[in-house]
Amino acid sequence: MTVKQLRAFLAVAQTLSFTRACERLHLSQPALSLTIKGLEDSLGGPLLIRSTRRVSLTSEGEALVPLAKRLLADWDNTEERLRQHFTLELGRVAIGAMPSFACNLLPDALMAFRARFPRINVTVHDVINEDVIEMVRRERVELGIAFAPEATDGLAFTPLFSDRFVAVVPPSSPLANEASLSWTALLDQDLIALQRPSMVRRLLEQELASQDIVLSVSFESHQLSTVGRMVASGLGVSAVPSLCTPQMHALGARCLPLDGPVITHEVGLISHQDRKLSVAAQALAEVLVTTVSAPVPDSP
Incomplete structure (x- = not known):
């Protein structure tokens, strides 16, 4: 049973005329007759009674009418929703x-x-x-x-x-008045870092190791917000992607450019x-x- 067959059957059932159904569907009468016959063959029996004067429905045909209406409505709704998804009207x-x-x-x-x-x-x-x-x-x-x-x-x-790492320092620290910081100056302070297996932590360790700089960590935390709050309270310093600068400032810490080396990702x-x-x-x-x-x- 196909959508084409159901549309053809419903057009005949509603008009009780092959001629008017052909006009509605823009089909020739032989094509419509073949479509109806295909539907009847697939279902196993007649749906329409044809005579030279009129067309009527069998009991099975009458039973199919509301089912065909519902199936076609569901199909049309599904088709429209998919069209809206593909045209970005819905999704x-x-x-x-x-x-x-x-x-x-x-x-x-x-x-x-x-x-x-x-x-x-x-x-x-x-x-x-x-x-x-x-x-x-x-x-x-x-x-x-x-x-x-x-x-x-x-x-x-x-x-x-491409983002770069920035230094995070307490607002009360003398470092907060600098225009930029070197890694050496930053790591002279107690360092607060994200815990492993944080990718930020691994990236810092790998990049600094390539410059023969050892990352000595005094405090660790799993959350960046905790790192920022700990720095703001004066517990130590940190280094985070510049993407985190607004968050660090909101927590009360200060951010400064880091160089020697500049680490990007x-x-x-x-x-x-x-x-x-x-x-x-x-x-x-x-x-x-x-x-x-x-x-x-x-x-x-």
Whole structure:
């Protein structure tokens, strides 16, 4: 039983005329007759009684009329909803984003996306960098926004911008008055760092080790907000991506450029290599690529 057959049957059942049904469907009478016969053959019996003067329904034909109406209505609704998804008039997309990006850069990008596609619902999972990558791998979200993954097997990475590490110091520290800091000056203080297996922590250790600089940690925390609060209270100093600068300032700490060496890392979009993005996810990715740029740290 096909949609074409049901439409043909319903046109005849409603008009009780092959001639008028042909006009409605823009079909020739032989083509309509073959379509009805195909439906009757597939169901196993006659649905219409034809004579030279009139057309009437068999009891089975009468029983099929309300079912055909409902099936065709469901089909038309499904067809329309899918069309709206493909034309971005309707849809849903889920993304994962590390909190520093979700808080600082994502809202403006979502405003731009909403202005263009007001009926696309976006679900944001703000989770730590490692969880963003895992959610993409497990296909729990279509898109992730995170640092470039160390292992890209099965993943596609599209860079958005290059971020650099900045120093985080207490506002009462003499270091807060400097225009910039070297790593040597920063590491003379008690260092507060994210706990392993944080990618930020591993990146710092690897980059500094390549410069023969030892990362000696006095305090550790799993949350960046805790790190910022500990620095603001005067417990020590830290180093975070500049993406986190607004968050650190809100917690009461000060951020300064770090050099000697300048350590940078790529932030970008992560997707599953073997899964084609939905139309909505592809549209969101394009908006992110065109609207997101490297953050400019606030003045301390």
